[in-house]
Amino acid sequence: MKILVYSYRMDEAKYLDKFSKKYNVEIELCKEGPTLENANLASGFNCISIITTPVDRNLIKKFYEVGVRFISTRTIGYDHIDIKSAREFGIHVGNVTYSPNSVADYTIMMILMISRKIKTIMERSNVQDYSLKGVQGKELQNLTVGIIGTGRIGKTVIKHLSGFDCKMLAYDIYKDKKLNQYVEYVNLKELFQKSNIITMHVPATKDNYHIIDKNSITLMKEGVFIINTARGSLINTDDLIDGIEKKKIGGVALDVIENESNIYYNDLKCQVLDNRDLAILKSYPNVIVTPHTAFYTDQAVSDMVENSILSCILFVEKKENPWEVC
Structure with a gap:
């Protein structure tokens, strides 16, 4: 399976490499956060991974049109995603847990x-x-x-x-x-x-x-x-x-x-x-x-990447997903 990772940071690189190999997943990277302008990059991907970029109704609609069916945010909070619109368009959303x-x-x-x-x-x-x-x-x-x-x-x-x-x-x-x-x-x-x-x-x-x-x-x-x-x-x-x-x-x-x-x-x-x-x-x-850095440790970043990948895998395989919120 393939996952498009938005808002890719260099500190995530070794963990993306490690866990994509561990779980046999193909990862495509985009340094920018998701926008209407780059949403087409998700064409052909069932799952995308994001961080804190706001995902509003228009972006949800666009992702649905290009075939996205699952959005995993590499954060515990998911208030930056329009959950109501996601439900309306049939897109599932998952968060992650970390240390x-x-x-x-x-x-x-x-x-x-x-x-x-x-x-x-x-x-x-x-x-x-x-x-x-x-x-x-x-x-x-x-x-x-x-x-x-x-x-x-x-x-x-x-x-x-x-x-x-x-x-x-x-x-x-x-x-x-x-x-x-x-x-x-x-x-x-x-x-x-x-x-x-x-x-x-x-x-x-x-x-x-x-x-x-x-x-x-x-x-x-x-x-x-x-x-x-x-x-x-x-x-x-x-x-x-x-x-x-x-x-x-x-x-x-x-x-x-x-x-x-x-x-x-x-x-x-x-x-x-x-x-x-x-x-x-x-x-x-x-x-x-301080600038929203309480989470920012090596263990937490590793957990965020791994659990986002696992969440996408569980969704595609139609298995119980502890991180799915809608």
Whole structure:
């Protein structure tokens, strides 16, 4: 069988070569993301593999016309794909899973960085300012961490944080009894009210849209730290900025942000960014912003490539596919 891989990156090369040989699959590569202009490249391919490029109704229709019947995104999230239109045209969609340690480790790093004011410390040390004023941090053992979402990544965050001897609260529609030794499950309102640190590990769904907004921020403790390594749409950015400026929020660490498409993963250093909120957030001393790189480890990239190939194979062979979402 053949798979067309869009948005091919050089860091994926050795894994594409390794797993195409392992599973006896022919891989065609396209460095660009999928567009109406290059959709014809998919002619003759039942399956294509993409990353985060938006795939809207028009592109879905075009892919259907050229014979594509399965789209595999090499990401856990699939909110960049118009699922409704895919169902309408009879195109199936699959995501992938990868090592939860990648995002979990990164999340804990961001928790430590924001609670210990590392951004200010590093920026000062770069100009040889080694003073202590304003950089006194907090110890995790004295804080309560609220984890929203206890799936694969949230569960791993909890297990790793257990070594820091901090109190943990958790919220999820589906409770995992095995985590009761580490966390206390509470409702979302109670988590907001009692947590010093809030970290989110849920998908970008309609129900999860703007979990954090002015109403939830009002419930939170003074000086709360907010961490987001999941999806930008979980936070209302305007309300977040307002909470920071009113000093209700003590610090924020964001690996994702609303309207990040066409910004992250591109070299834009000589351009004016089309995202004013991103520029504002980066200007604050108590806000850390990274470009959606929490997932980015060698193991995760290997998993993303392998599972995308496997998902396509399972679809073509009409076998049960754990990654198929529609």
